[in-house]
Amino acid sequence: MTTTAGPSTPVSAVLAATGETPGPRAVTGGPGLPQRRQLVTELPGPRSRELLARREAAVARGVSITFPVFVVAAGGGILVDVDGNALIDLGSGIAVTTVGNSAPAVVDNVIRQVQAFTHTCFMITPYEGYVAVCEQLARLTPGDHEKRSALFNSGAEAVENAVKIARIHTGRQAVVVFDHAYHGRTNLTMALTAKNHPYKNGFGPFAPEIYRVPLSYPYRDGLSGAEAAARAIRVIESQIGAHNVAAVLIEPIQGEGGFVVPAEGFLPALAAWSKAAGAVFVADEVQTGFARTGAMFGCEHEGVVPDLIATAKGIAGGLPLSAVTGRAEIMDSAHPGGLGGTYGGNPLACAAALGAIETIERDGLVERARAIGARVLPRLRAVAARVPALGDVRGRGAMLAVEIVDPATGRPDGAAAGAVARRCHAEGVVVLTCGTDGNVLRLLPPLAIGDELLDDGLAVLVTALESLAG
Numbered sequence: 442m443t444t445t446a447g448p449s450t451p452v453s454a455v456l457a458a459t460g461e462t463p464g465p466r467a468v469t470g471g472p473g474l475p476q477r478r479q480l481v482t483e484l485p486g487p488r489s490r491e492l493l494a495r496r497e498a499a500v501a502r503g504v505s506i507t508f509p510v511f512v513v514a515a516g517g518g519i520l521v522d523v524d525g526n527a528l529i530d531l532g533s534g535i536a537v538t539t540v541g542n543s544a545p546a547v548v549d550n551v552i553r554q555v556q557a558f559t560h561t562c563f564m565i566t567p568y569e570g571y572v573a574v575c576e577q578l579a580r581l582t583p584g585d586h587e588k589r590s591a592l593f594n595s596g597a598e599a600v601e602n603a604v605k606i607a608r609i610h611t612g613r614q615a616v617v618v619f620d621h622a623y624h625g626r627t628n629l630t631m632a633l634t635a636k637n638h639p640y641k642n643g644f645g646p647f648a649p650e651i652y653r654v655p656l657s658y659p660y661r662d663g664l665s666g667a668e669a670a671a672r673a674i675r676v677i678e679s680q681i682g683a684h685n686v687a688a689v690l691i692e693p694i695q696g697e698g699g700f701v702v703p704a705e706g707f708l709p710a711l712a713a714w715s716k717a718a719g720a721v722f723v724a725d726e727v728q729t730g731f732a733r734t735g736a737m738f739g740c741e742h743e744g745v746v747p748d749l750i751a752t753a754k755g756i757a758g759g760l761p762l763s764a765v766t767g768r769a770e771i772m773d774s775a776h777p778g779g780l781g782g783t784y785g786g787n788p789l790a791c792a793a794a795l796g797a798i799e800t801i802e803r804d805g806l807v808e809r810a811r812a813i814g815a816r817v818l819p820r821l822r823a824v825a826a827r828v829p830a831l832g833d834v835r836g837r838g839a840m841l842a843v844e845i846v847d848p849a850t851g852r853p854d855g856a857a858a859g860a861v862a863r864r865c866h867a868e869g870v871v872v873l874t875c876g877t878d879g880n881v882l883r884l885l886p887p888l889a890i891g892d893e894l895l896d897d898g899l900a901v902l903v904t905a906l907e908s909l910a911g
C-alpha cells in the first residue's frame with residue numbers, strides 16, 4: 442500500500458505506508474552496525490527522494506538540509522539511510538554524537554528512564570538524574586572551586602542563561618564577543634553571533650549591549666596570542682569601558698566561525714583581563730566540550746579556568762541537553778525562580794548524559810580524540826603541501842579543519858570548499874563546511890569511529906581535496 446501523505450493523512454496511515462514502502466527493514470543502530478561504507482543506490486536514493494518530496498510539502502524551507510538522505514540507523518562511524526546506503530559520518534550531527542550514535546550506555550539509561558517517567562519538570566517535582574548530571578559537571582569542568590550548574594535544552598539557551606547570570610552577578614550589561622563567533626539562533630544569541638547570512642539576515646532588531654572585538658586568527662592575522670589579546674583589550678577599554686563589561690564570551694576553538702584555534706596565550710590573557718576587570722569570563726564549550734578536542738574541555742589546553750562554561754552537543758550522546766556550570770558565588774547570583782524552563786534537564790536527557798559521560802571515561806575517548814588528531818592532521822598537512830588551495834590545516838583532537846583559499850589571491854574560496862564537500866557526499870562520506878566565508882572544511886568524527894573507517898573517509902576527502910590542485 443502506498444499513501445500520498447498530506448495534511449489530512451492520519452499519522453497511522455503515514456507510518457504504515459512508510460513501514461510498508463519497499464526498503465530496508467528497520468535495522469538496529471549502535472556499535473553493532475557493520476562499520477563499512479557501502480553505496481547501493483544513487484544519492485539520494487528513491488526512498489529518500491520520496492521523503493524529500495514530503496518534506497517539501499510539510500517542512501518550512503528555512504530548515505535547510507546539507508546531505509539529502511534520510512537516516513534509519515546509525516552507530517560507530519556509520520549512518521544507514523532509508524535506501525540501505527551506509528555512509529561514513531565525519532560530522533557527528535554537528536559534534537553531538539561524540540560517543541557514537543545509540544551508544545549502549547546511553548540507550549540502556551534512556552530505556553530505563555523512559556519506562557519509569559518521561560517528564561515532571563524539575564522546577565515542580567525534582568528527580569535525581571538532574572542532580573547527578575550537575576554533580577558530574579562540577580567534577581569534570583575545569584577548576585577545583587565550588588560549582589553550581591543549571592540545565593537547559595539547547596546550546597543557545599545555555600549561552601542566553603550564562604549572559605543572564607553574568608549580568609545579574611556584576612550589575613553590568615555589556616557583553617564582549619568576537620569576530621567569527623557563533624552562539625545560537627535566538628534573539629540574544631543572534632546578536633552574539635557574527636555571521637549575518639544565514640543566521641541573522643532579516644531577523645532583527647537584535648538585543649543591545651553586545652560588542653564585537655577582533656579574534657586571534659593566526660592564519661589570517663599572523664599575530665601572537667599576546668598581540669591579539671592586546672588588540673582586543675584595547676578595543677574593549679576604548680569602546681566599551683572595562684567597568685561596563687558583564688561578560689567576555691568566547692569559544693575556546695570557534696566552531697561555525699571556522700574552527701579557528703586562537704594563538705597560544707590569547708585565551709589566558711583574556712581570562713586574566715576579565716578577572717582584573719571584574720567581568721565574568723564565559724567559555725562557550727558547546728562545540729568544543731566533552732572530549733571533542735582531546736581534552737574534556739577546550740579551555741584545558743591552555744590551563745584556562747572559566748568563571749562560567751556553557752555546554753551542550755556532546756554532553757548527552759544525541760539527546761537535547763545543555764548546561765551552564767560555574768563558580769557557585771556567580772551562579773547563585775540568580776534569585777530563586779530566576780533560572781529554569783519547562784524541559785530544562787529533562788529526565789531522559791539527563792539519563793543519556795550520565796551514559797555519555799560514563800562512555801567517555803570508560804572508553805578513554807579523550808585519548809581517542811587525541812589519537813584521531815594525530816592520525817588525521819599529518820595526512821591533511823601532507824595534502825596541503827601539494828595543493829596550494831589548502832591554505833591552512835588546523836584543529837585539536839577530533840575537531841579538525843582545512844581552510845580553502847584561491848591560490849592566486851589567498852582569498853577565502855567558499856565555492857571550492859562546497860565542491861569538495863559535495864564530492865565527499867557523492868562518495869558516501871558526510872563532511873561539513875563552516876567559516877564566515879563558508880570556506881572551511883571541518884571534521885568532527887564520532888570518537889567511536891574505528892581507524893579503518895576513519896582512513897576510508899579520509900581517503901575520500903584527500904581525493905576530493907586533490908581535485909583542487911587543478
Ligand SMILES: Cc1ncc(COP(=O)(O)O)c(CNCCCC(=O)O)c1O
Pocket residue numbers: 535594595596597598600623624625626692696697725726727728729753754
Ligand atoms: C559554540 C556554539 N555555541 C552555541 C551553539 C548553539 O547551540 P544550539 O544547540 O544549536 O542552540 C552552537 C551550535 N552550533 C551548531 C549550529 C547549527 C545550526 O543551527 O546551523 C555552537 O557551536
